[in-house]
Amino acid sequence: MAARNLQITRLGSSVRRRAALWLGRASEKMGLTSSEARPGFFDQYPRFYSTSIVNASPERLNERYRALIGSNEQLIREKTILDLAAHDGRWSFAALKAGARHVTGIEGRSNLAESAIATAQAYGIGGERYRFIAGDVFDQIELVQTNSIDTVFCFGFFYHTPHHMLLLSKITQLNPKHLILDTAIDPSTTDCVIRLLKEKVAAEGNSVVGQPGDPLHALVGRPSRSALETMLTSFGWSFSYYDWHRAGIKGWHDLDDYRGGWRVSLVASRRSSEDSPSA
Numbered sequence: 001m002a003a004r005n006l007q008i009t010r011l012g013s014s015v016r017r018r019a020a021l022w023l024g025r026a027s028e029k030m031g032l033t034s035s036e037a038r039p040g041f042f043d044q045y046p047r048f049y050s051t052s053i054v055n056a057s058p059e060r061l062n063e064r065y066r067a068l069i070g071s072n073e074q075l076i077r078e079k080t081i082l083d084l085a086a087h088d089g090r091w092s093f094a095a096l097k098a099g100a101r102h103v104t105g106i107e108g109r110s111n112l113a114e115s116a117i118a119t120a121q122a123y124g125i126g127g128e129r130y131r132f133i134a135g136d137v138f139d140q141i142e143l144v145q146t147n148s149i150d151t152v153f154c155f156g157f158f159y160h161t162p163h164h165m166l167l168l169s170k171i172t173q174l175n176p177k178h179l180i181l182d183t184a185i186d187p188s189t190t191d192c193v194i195r196l197l198k199e200k201v202a203a204e205g206n207s208v209v210g211q212p213g214d215p216l217h218a219l220v221g222r223p224s225r226s227a228l229e230t231m232l233t234s235f236g237w238s239f240s241y242y243d244w245h246r247a248g249i250k251g252w253h254d255l256d257d258y259r260g261g262w263r264v265s266l267v268a269s270r271r272s273s274e275d276s277p278s279a
């Protein structure tokens with residue numbers, strides 16, 4: 001059954017499961033779980049607290065659930081979803097639980113895609129409702145059929161690539177009605193710029209693709225808010241931000257990036273060509 005849902009196109013690095021478990025326990029011991037954290041969706045599915053070492057605290061996952069899934073249920077229920085950089089399947093799974101008809105996840109690290117399937121199976125999701133593809137987003141998105149996706153998730157990936165316009169063009173070509181985007185931005189300027197940064201490909205949350213001249217590092221770009229908005233608008237997307245400061249959050253531990261405005265969440269909408277009045 002796992003084989004039917006997993007398509008491996010390129011081998012990723014090995015999972016550091018033991019390290020994840022150790023880190024999870026260590027952070028609990030160190031009191032990194034805030035007492036002000038509100039219970040939430042992932043408390044019912046605690047496997048996700050140990051299948052990743054990337055921002056997997058209950059507080060962060062549960063508040064992100066409210067922002068990205070809970071507040072967008074109408075864009076998810078009965079819809080087909082494409083989850084880019086699906087990681088351990090946390091958001092694909094959340095979408096399925098929110099009533100998505102089908103989810104396709106693309107994840108560059110095959111161990112994470114395998115983990116996504118194992119968790120979906122463990123929590124009883126029917127195999128016909130999801131598919132995880134292990135491979136590069138830029139290659140694999142090409143194989144997704146145009147008009148087959150209602151809503152694209154692009155969570156935690158837009159700042160792990162220098163190819164923002166290419167990514168938006170490939171997403172737009174699929175003709176989805178909505179794009180839910182969650183990304184770090186460069187808050188230091190109101191100028192329309194993308195700041196280039198280097199990141200280690202060895203880190204599980206980072207880019208999987210190094211540079212030919214420096215295979216251990218990827219060159220990635222962090223857009224300013226203005227650059228993000230300009231790029232979205234250039235493809236005909238209109239957008240609306242999630243207001244993190246009106247979300248009723250009391251304990252901001254582990255959410256500093258959202259609180260400080262250097263990470264944003266938004267829903268972008270675009271009238272699909274099917275909806276366009278005929279000429």
Ligand SMILES: C[S@@+](CC[C@H](N)C(=O)[O-])C[C@H]1O[C@@H](n2cnc3c(N)ncnc32)[C@H](O)[C@@H]1O
Nearest residue numbers: 085087107108109136137155156205206207208
């Ligand atoms: C910061 S994590 C975000 C995980 C999840 N989407 C979230 O928001 O919680 C970034 C993910 O992107 C994946 N990734 C990075 N570069 C990729 C690429 N070119 N193609 C596919 N996946 C990639 C990483 O393996 C990692 O799982």
